[in-house]
Amino acid sequence: MEIVTCKSCGKIFNYISGVRICPVCQKELEKKFLEVKKYVREHPDIEIHELSTEMDVSVAQIKRWIREERLKFSDDSPVGIPCESCGKTIKTGRYCEACKSTLANQILNVTESNAPKGQPAKRRSSESKMRFLDN
Numbered sequence: 001m002e003i004v005t006c007k008s009c010g011k012i013f014n015y016i017s018g019v020r021i022c023p024v025c026q027k028e029l030e031k032k033f034l035e036v037k038k039y040v041r042e043h044p045d046i047e048i049h050e051l052s053t054e055m056d057v058s059v060a061q062i063k064r065w066i067r068e069e070r071l072k073f074s075d076d077s078p079v080g081i082p083c084e085s086c087g088k089t090i091k092t093g094r095y096c097e098a099c100k101s102t103l104a105n106q107i108l109n110v111t112e113s114n115a116p117k118g119q120p121a122k123r124r125s126s127e128s129k130m131r132f133l134d135n
Contacts, residue, residue: 032057033065040071048079069093 004015006022008029013022021029036055040046052059065071066081072092073079080089085099095103 029061033070036062036065037071040073044074044077046077046079051079066092067094 002015003012004020005012006020006025008021008025011022011024019026032055036051036057039055040051043051046054048059048062051057052062062071063081066073066079069092075091077091080091082088083090083096083099084094085103086096088096088098090096093100
């Protein structure tokens with residue numbers, strides 16, 4: 001645990017993990033998120049800059065919520081962010097479906113190639129069981 005200054009209000013607090021804002025500011029940010037989420041549901045065709053000005057939240061914070069998959073926009077919404085891999089416009093998350101699939105296949109290939117090859121694990125014989133002594 002370390003003592004840091006809150007990025008939002010400037011107060012000193014004990015930092016454990018996560019975002020470097022104090023618990024009070026985290027609660028306020030969570031409350032603001034719920035308001036933004038409700039507003040997006042009521043106005044599904046709103047632009048990200050309009051949403052920012054209407055709800056008094058930075059565009060960067062809105063994009064952070066989208067990347068964290070906390071905010072998701074409909075397919076016909078004008079709001080979109082670029083996929084971190086290919087740059088295709090997506091509505092939530094960090095990667096588009098094609099890049100997610102590619103990354104998953106690459107991980108699967110790496111784990112399969114690193115798996116030990118050869119004989120399968122030997123089955124234990126009945127003689128290699130744990131035994132107890134009677135006292």
